[in-house]
Amino acid sequence: MGIQWYPGHMHKATKAMIELLPQVDIIIELVDARAPYSSSNPVIEKIAKEKERIKILNKNDLADPNITALWHKVFNNTDGVRTLACDLRTKDQIPQILDLCCSLSANKIGRSKLVLVVGIPNVGKSTLINAMAGRRVALTGNEPAVTKGQQRVNLGNGIMLVDTPGILWGKVENESSSFRLAVTGAIKNTVVTYEEVAIFAAKYLMDNYPKHLKQRFILGDMPSTELDLIDQIGVRRGCLRARGKIDRERAATIFINELRSGAVGKISFETPDLIVKELCHLTTFTTEVKGALE
Ligand SMILES: Nc1nc2c(ncn2[C@@H]2O[C@H](COP(=O)(O)OP(=O)(O)OP(=O)(O)O)[C@@H](O)[C@H]2O)c(=O)[nH]1
Ligand SMILES: [Mg+2]
The missing domain is CATH 1.10.1580.10 (Conserved Hypothetical Protein Ylqf; Chain: A; domain 2)
Incomplete structure (x- = not known):
């Protein structure tokens, strides 16, 4: 039996995210670079196909670099998804992420672009918000479920960020x-x-x-x-x-x-091949992965 954790606050946060979606211009989804497939929310995959998306493989400093390179290739092959492997303990990639937000999707007349930051608990969403804002506006902490509700942060350059609570999904299939x-x-x-x-x-x-x-x-x-x-x-x-x-x-x-x-070393817990083997019944995913790695 796998582990399931989907308390009421996550259900509420998922509903709030879906309600906000029509106003959202860009979605930044953070996944964990050590398990990029397992930490990708299938709900987001389903509901956000039409949106501009940036996928951040975060905590890359803790992951096996050779395996991150494979995952990067897999995700970059997905239509409309820009993929970046990041170590948000440094702010090195923040200018690149800000540039991407500015270049993707046009500003709506009279309002800022709404950029929704989503992902599993403890993956670094609020850390990203603080780094993009250049100041501490969101609470962070090394445990899941630190952020309890949506929080808007106006960057003052035509971008409005939305921090969200970490969410998992009703049933982790694998x-x-x-x-x-x-x-x-x-x-x-x-x-x-x-x-x-x-x-x-x-x-x-x-x-x-x-x-x-x-x-x-x-x-x-x-x-x-x-x-x-x-x-x-x-x-x-x-x-x-x-x-x-x-x-x-x-x-x-x-x-x-x-x-x-990270004291044991840079370790990744899944490769695209391993996921293909585990999910051989999900043909769409396995075809996409094989296509990306050929
Ligand atoms: N090693 C490492 N740690 C990171 C990185 N990014 C964030 N962290 C740490 O991860 C922990 C969680 O960061 P948060 O920004 O609070 O995560 P969150 O996604 O907002 O978490 P919730 O609000 O609980 O869902 C903090 O201790 C951060 O310092 C990274 O790239 N590498
Ligand atoms: Mg948070």
Whole structure:
């Protein structure tokens, strides 16, 4: 069973976003560069086809650069979508994003262009708003659901930005996608335990990034199971209870926090090929991906 998190405030925020849509000129959707497919909101894909769209693969500083390059190619091949991989901790790409907003879609007479900033929780929407405004106008924080309602920010240059609460969707179809959202920090930690998320992450990293694990946690041979790995991390980080028993929940929490911070290395949790394999029943997506990578 995958993880589902769709509380009332997200339903309300999705409705508010749809209501505003007729007035919107440009949509900036932020997705997580470490899981760009899993963090793309299918509702936005459906309702925003006619709009000018900028897709930002954010937190690219934490992602595997070779895999981001593949995703960039896939998304840039989608009609009407401009794609940028960003590290919003620096403001390097802000002039480019502002230029794009100015060049896309004409100003309506007598009013500013309305630019809607949307995306999953904790992906960096409010950070982007602050960087574009050049001052702290929106609350940010390293946990999901910091922004509670829509907030308009007038840039004074013909652009009006709208910050929105992070939203997920009613049903995350692909179980692995829901775990990727949890690993990267888009799902509140009261919805799923660190241990469950760590088991998923451990399996993925043992298969795909064993060298990173060995280096970070000073492992000799790779442990044979996910739980063994988490326990070894527990030993390395001193997560011990009475009689030498390992505090696995604490070890899992440390593992996930180090992973999220980038301390384990630049890691991506999905490639286009992996998604094609997982979603072989969704023919439109797989045809688009194959076309983009040929
Ligand atoms: N490493 C890294 N961290 C980032 C980047 N962009 C934003 N962050 C951090 O991500 C966290 C979440 O940023 P916010 O701007 O609050 O995210 P949000 O999308 O507005 O979140 P909600 O309002 O909760 O939906 C903050 O700790 C930011 O400093 C980035 O490019 N790289
Ligand atoms: Mg926010």
